[in-house]
Amino acid sequence: xxxxxxxxxxxxxxxxxxxxxxxxxxxxxxxxxxxxxxxxxxxxxxxxxxxxxxxxxxxxxxxxxxxxxxxxxxxxxxxxxxxxxxxxxxxxxxxxxxxxxxxxxxxxxxxxxxxxxxxxxxxxxxxxxxxxxxxxxxxxxxxxxxxxxxxxxxxxxxxxxxxxxxxxxxxxxxxxxxxxx
Amino acid sequence: xxxxxxxxxxxxxxxxxxxxxxxxxxxxxxxxxxxxxxxxxxxxxxxxxxxxxxxxxxxxxxxxxxxxxxxxxxxxxxxxxxxxxxxxxxxxxxxxxxxxxxxxxxxxxxxxxxxxxxxxxxxxxxxxxxxxxxxxxxxxxxxxxxxxxxxxxxxxxxxxxxxxxxxxxxxxxxxxxxxxx
Amino acid sequence: xxxxxxxxxxxxxxxxxxxxxxxxxxxxxxxxxxxxxxxxxxxxxxxxxxxxxxxxxxxxxxxxxxxxxxxxxxxxxxxxxxxxxxxxxxxxxxxxxxxxxxxxxxxxxxxxxxxxxxxxxxxxxxxxxxxxxxxxxxxxxxxxxxxxxxxxxxxxxxxxxxxxxxxxxxxxxxxxxxxxx
Numbered sequence: 048x049x050x051x052x053x054x055x056x057x058x059x060x061x062x063x064x065x066x067x068x069x070x071x072x073x074x075x076x077x078x079x080x081x082x083x084x085x086x087x088x089x090x091x092x093x094x095x096x097x098x099x100x101x102x103x104x105x106x107x108x109x110x111x112x113x114x115x116x117x118x119x120x121x122x123x124x125x126x127x128x129x130x131x132x133x134x135x136x137x138x139x140x141x142x143x144x145x146x147x148x149x150x151x152x153x154x155x156x157x158x159x160x161x162x163x164x165x166x167x168x169x170x171x172x173x174x175x176x177x178x179x180x181x182x183x184x185x186x187x188x189x190x191x192x193x194x195x196x197x198x199x200x201x202x203x204x205x206x207x208x209x210x211x212x213x214x215x216x217x218x219x220x221x222x223x224x225x226x227x228x
Numbered sequence: 229x230x231x232x233x234x235x236x237x238x239x240x241x242x243x244x245x246x247x248x249x250x251x252x253x254x255x256x257x258x259x260x261x262x263x264x265x266x267x268x269x270x271x272x273x274x275x276x277x278x279x280x281x282x283x284x285x286x287x288x289x290x291x292x293x294x295x296x297x298x299x300x301x302x303x304x305x306x307x308x309x310x311x312x313x314x315x316x317x318x319x320x321x322x323x324x325x326x327x328x329x330x331x332x333x334x335x336x337x338x339x340x341x342x343x344x345x346x347x348x349x350x351x352x353x354x355x356x357x358x359x360x361x362x363x364x365x366x367x368x369x370x371x372x373x374x375x376x377x378x379x380x381x382x383x384x385x386x387x388x389x390x391x392x393x394x395x396x397x398x399x400x401x402x403x404x405x406x407x408x409x
Numbered sequence: 410x411x412x413x414x415x416x417x418x419x420x421x422x423x424x425x426x427x428x429x430x431x432x433x434x435x436x437x438x439x440x441x442x443x444x445x446x447x448x449x450x451x452x453x454x455x456x457x458x459x460x461x462x463x464x465x466x467x468x469x470x471x472x473x474x475x476x477x478x479x480x481x482x483x484x485x486x487x488x489x490x491x492x493x494x495x496x497x498x499x500x501x502x503x504x505x506x507x508x509x510x511x512x513x514x515x516x517x518x519x520x521x522x523x524x525x526x527x528x529x530x531x532x533x534x535x536x537x538x539x540x541x542x543x544x545x546x547x548x549x550x551x552x553x554x555x556x557x558x559x560x561x562x563x564x565x566x567x568x569x570x571x572x573x574x575x576x577x578x579x580x581x582x583x584x585x586x587x588x589x590x
Contacts (some may be wrong), residue, residue: 052397072590089285100282100299101462101482104451107587108285118462118484118505120282122299124330142329142358143337148504149486156505158339158520173357173369175552176535177504177522187534188553190356191369193383198406202555225560225590228253228406248483269487270466281463291467301463303480305511311426323539324512338521341539354550369429371537373562378429379587409434
């Protein structure tokens, strides 16, 4: 009888322990947020939330470069909202930069942080990775977090929710944390 | 009797195993370091450890931009010291960049690495995240490490320890690793 | 007898559980890849895979800056190959940027992603960290991944496999993942 319980305990714990290294593949936390980028074009200083600050030879800082904007770096401080409305009450700011990095299609490299400051969330989430812009949905890495997102890691699925010419775009970001602490 | 020991073993291991996914919240390693940034302003080439390399339209590379320096990118190679003295023997270099990314307050986005090379520490620590400069103390993510800091992750608490105009600032960085390997 | 099995179970599980926090130090996955960078110098527009987009005061965008290129930022979209031949069939693109960040030697700060798209690998691997270029072999952090490299972390050992003047260089990247999911 004791032996049976011991064996039961054995397999119970084998299950528990062996489950640990095989980390869970369902998110331990999930957030869907939108952010809105208005790029400075020389005429919209009051509304612009981002600006071109670097460009390849021959290009300027008020117009995205030819060749799929290859070589442009833009700095941004964009409002984050819970829904897709630009004028909704922001719950934080998306701050960082994007780099257009291909000459024959639209792709970007993103390094940015969501700084959340609302009744629901206090803390930061940092993202880094390649963004093949033309794909409907693309994944980038969530490399760290602070505050409510202390030590978190995960994957963010980005979708272009809307865009208007080369001045406005809105991204939907579905953040799935797989390490939550 | 055997059953009791089995049950004891059961709960013992339950405690041990269940403790594993709930990772420890006390740092497994802690480092306090200072680094010193002297920004090039057109006249201090000999002493400068950093330089503005990108700016928004209309700004130049020897003076931080108006509107809270929004759009400036600075590259740096700053000495790291164990105490807050600029002339102390450096234990390494802080290398990377910062971006001023807000138009209505002072905030930055940081991507940099501590390259430590002393009798005590050999290896690198990489940081990424938002820095709301005006807050007394702010957290950013430690996303990776090499050498003595192989695979480490953690949180760095940054404090502006001193600054002189727009040319010199000194940051105190309290690095708390929660994943140490 | 039951007690002995219980004790055996105890130590068995102690071994299993206690092994979990001490993560494995042999890679769970290993990849060796090459990437090839051809820097735009004003005359090689057709072949160039990267371009200088930021420079310190007084420097331009077709020639790397004096003082060990301190302050240059280059954006790249480089082919990745399985061997060291530039004309081998690419298995993906290395996309991101490097910053020359020291005035008295050659060092860089790298932020980039391998976007792999071959029969063997689909997914992205993101790197960040300091690159002391003149060292034969140097380690940087692998901070995240997507697709086949979902949530991966690791260390990449970079070696300069070849270079021609300041226009072409080829890097060998030995990626060792220690967290594989």
